[in-house]
Amino acid sequence: ETGVTQTPRHLVMGMTNKKSLKCEQHLGHNAMYWYKQSAKKPLELMFVYSLEERVENNSVPSRFSPECPNSSHLFLHLHTLQPEDSALYLCASSQAQAGANVLTFGAGSRLTVL
């Protein structure tokens, strides 16, 4: 495996389900990110884990909870989602440094909430 891998690629869930998205990076990077991508909207940063620090977008609802057990793995736990949460969820990693910070993205997990 190389780069950033995300599973599952597609997920359909009901509003009462609990599911998780998984991301793994094989690049030796020290930062991992979750972004939400909705049609016609900018990429929305949800969470960042970097050097044991967690940064979060305060507008993200609590029904999304991240977990980063080590520098190579990142999860996004989902529970009691709403239909408006349907979107493409992108994981990314980088070698974080102020200024020059290039992200490598995974292929994304397409989430549909019924």
Add this chain to the structure above:
Amino acid sequence: QKEVEQNSGPLSVPEGAIASLNCTYSDRGSQSFFWYRQYSGKSPELIMSIYSNGDKEDGRFTAQLNKASQYVSLLIRDSQPSDSATYLCAVIQSGGSYIPTFGRGTSLIVHP
């Protein structure tokens, strides 16, 4: 709120023409600027980064940065149908941040 603005398009150009994509940003102290390309159904990938005022060329791509006017642009020369994609502008703002802020992207269509 610090923002990165792009015209969502679509921008339609004929094959062989120059495509010009523009991005403006609100934080005057921004220090790093990136262009990512995203094909339909795929994830974004970096194509250019620029940190200093002026032009930076890489093959058919040229990034232009004007910090005084707070804009960054991407020129694609000899556009090909394979360049059809959404182009995302990303900016790392001031204050020691490393997290980029993305624009909504400009859809480019290159027609034969």
